[in-house]
Amino acid sequence: MTLGWVQPAPCFALTWAALVPLEFLLLIYHCSCFIKVFKENRKDDIWLVDFYAPWCGHCKKLEPIWNEVGLEMKSIGSPVKVGKMDATSYSSIASEFGVRGYPTIKLLKGDLAYNYRGPRTKDDIIEFAHRVSGALIRPLPSQQMFEHVRKRHRVFFVYTGGESPLKEKYIDAASELIVYTYFFSASEEVVPAYVTLKEMPAVLVFKDETYFVYDEYEDGDLSSWINRERFQNYLTMDGFLLYELGDTGKLVAIAVIDEKNTSVEHTRLKSIIQEVARDYRDQFHRDFQFGHMDGNDYINTLLMDELKVPTVVVLNTSNQQYFLLDRQITNAEDMVQFINNILDGTVDAQGGDSILQRLKRIVFDAKSTVVSIFRSSPLMGCFLFGLPLGVISIMCYGIYTADADGGYIEERYEVSKSEPDGPEPAGESQESPEPRAGASPLPAPQEPKDVLEKKKD
Numbered sequence: 001m002t003l004g005w006v007q008p009a010p011c012f013a014l015t016w017a018a019l020v021p022l023e024f025l026l027l028i029y030h031c032s033c034f035i036k037v038f039k040e041n042r043k044d045d046i047w048l049v050d051f052y053a054p055w056c057g058h059c060k061k062l063e064p065i066w067n068e069v070g071l072e073m074k075s076i077g078s079p080v081k082v083g084k085m086d087a088t089s090y091s092s093i094a095s096e097f098g099v100r101g102y103p104t105i106k107l108l109k110g111d112l113a114y115n116y117r118g119p120r121t122k123d124d125i126i127e128f129a130h131r132v133s134g135a136l137i138r139p140l141p142s143q144q145m146f147e148h149v150r151k152r153h154r155v156f157f158v159y160t161g162g163e164s165p166l167k168e169k170y171i172d173a174a175s176e177l178i179v180y181t182y183f184f185s186a187s188e189e190v191v192p193a194y195v196t197l198k199e200m201p202a203v204l205v206f207k208d209e210t211y212f213v214y215d216e217y218e219d220g221d222l223s224s225w226i227n228r229e230r231f232q233n234y235l236t237m238d239g240f241l242l243y244e245l246g247d248t249g250k251l252v253a254i255a256v257i258d259e260k261n262t263s264v265e266h267t268r269l270k271s272i273i274q275e276v277a278r279d280y281r282d283q284f285h286r287d288f289q290f291g292h293m294d295g296n297d298y299i300n301t302l303l304m305d306e307l308k309v310p311t312v313v314v315l316n317t318s319n320q321q322y323f324l325l326d327r328q329i330t331n332a333e334d335m336v337q338f339i340n341n342i343l344d345g346t347v348d349a350q351g352g353d354s355i356l357q358r359l360k361r362i363v364f365d366a367k368s369t370v371v372s373i374f375r376s377s378p379l380m381g382c383f384l385f386g387l388p389l390g391v392i393s394i395m396c397y398g399i400y401t402a403d404a405d406g407g408y409i410e411e412r413y414e415v416s417k418s419e420p421d422g423p424e425p426a427g428e429s430q431e432s433p434e435p436r437a438g439a440s441p442l443p444a445p446q447e448p449k450d451v452l453e454k455k456k457d
Contacts, residue, residue: 146190159186191204253314273290
């Protein structure tokens, strides 16, 4: 039976990846109830769906990657069906799954819908599909299996022990955070001999060639601890990763360098951050995340300032505060002293999310947008901003000239009112002259209002 992609007619928004038999696809291709069938039967299968909009540039960029995901899932025999849906044509279905932006990638498994929030690369999307489509908590029956998992995954969590309230909390945390990391269970015999456990049951995280044990008194809520520890201690930073780190509550120490620059100063700062992350992990892993970033463009938008490269900056991504170096960093000890000063409050924080900073952010973003438009396309910038300014100028000129004409007319009206009336009659008993013969009688002149009132009195 041939397997392959089928592009349905425009009336059908869901296209199916190369996982479903072609004959079955042709059968439902002619079925007018296709979307209804999908809604009714989707709970029987596992679906990885890309909700897109035809006009969305990011969706068009994802399309070739999505095709590769479908072909890869077919080649490895995955039970996950891959599809894509035009959310603008089937907005009711998109709303049912909580789609708010494009593209949105979701894995549909029974009654559950898991959002994908990682990088839009083929390997990361496939890894997400494997992780979420499998068992929520995977058992590790042997030490060989444990070693296999340790070599394959950079970060994973393990529960060891029997039934307990801690295991229930572990299951709840796994159901929430399975979209980010792997969860396993193992007996005490399977856990490596170098692991020391003070008490059972226990939850451990294995990463960076070491492990950390969850301590309820020091680490607080289990789910929050897992969310903080799901990252490696040292990372190559980008905008997406910094956004994800905002949920951890950790401070992020970043060496901002130019990776193309091989000078001693650039490589030295990166090495110092790596050394601190490695040698002081027990001291700082609860409060700090370490890494480096290539270039200062993204950091400049966060700081709303021009940051010199190379340098070190410490970010608090949860409230947009940051700390700049107040000393020369020549070795790891200098960096450790700087971090300790941040923790004890002797280094002043800058930025923040106050009202003043938010207003400053609005002005900075508007300025940056205008500058970027003019840099990328000067003609387009002139059209976008020149045309509205021209229309506004014409409207203002029209309003001004209309006010000037109105004032002139009003002035003429006031002058005409101020002119003296004709001579009043000599007396009230004076009679009007008799009309000449043959002449039409003239209408009697209307007496002033005040005279009429006097007569009435």
